[in-house]
Amino acid sequence: MARVVVDVMPKPEILDPQGQAVTGALARLGITGVADVRQGKHFELEVDDAVDDATLERIAEQLLANPVIEDWRVTRS
């Protein structure tokens, strides 16, 4: 078995109001110097060694991410 991580983030041009709300909350904690926060998703998959990179790409593109609004990165660890 292998551990695969898929990180999914909203595309840069997509407004991320959740990230903006987090940025605002940091200011209320008295923390300064954080100009921007963007919120995404982190998936950890346990996969058979037989699962190839093309299949992992398909998993990310067809289900874990929506290519219309999100970018993703697949990492084997």
Added chain:
Amino acid sequence: MKIGVITFPGTLDDGDAARAVRLAGGEDVALWHADHDLRGVDAVIVPGGFSYGDYLRAGAIASLAPIMTEVVAAARRGLPVLGICNGFQILCEAGLLPGALVRNAGLHFVCRDQRLRVEATTAWTADLEGRELLIPVKNAEGRYVADDATLAELEDAGRVVFRYAGGNPNGSLNDIAGVASADGRVVGLMPHPEHAVDRLTGPSTDGLALFTSVLRATTAA
């Protein structure tokens, strides 16, 4: 004419959609998410509410439900399909409509009576050409987004069916409230026409015309 109304785990508005079909003069047919059977219907409504907890993204898991395999195949053959709210999100996730629906700008759940302009004639809007409607909108993830090329294609081809009037409730690009497939048979919108079919329970009866439109479209076909 038989109009199917799908129920997913978490669907809220299937009852109102079925009632709207009956008030329009059609026969409503209940469709179940886990079945592969469209039960011979002449059109399908994918109603609003939630589906599979809206885990991952709103509509993402539902777009892969067994019934959706049948809906996608039938829509590609011209079956009229209407997606309302979560149903619109499901149709986008299923690839039947372009673009995506994301968290509202401002993060608020918006629930209000909304004015809409009808800008395209489709299987679901033949009786509504050029009209302005007042129907409820209620969602947290109703902000329509698509890339520039897709937006330009939708605008140029007259596939923006509904546009918000009197203020954009969620930051949707180009004030888009609803779009259609290239053949005008598949339509999705965020506001709820099925909640505006009876003066007692809605702000107007403007929504009824979507359901009478599709009954005429399926009768003529």
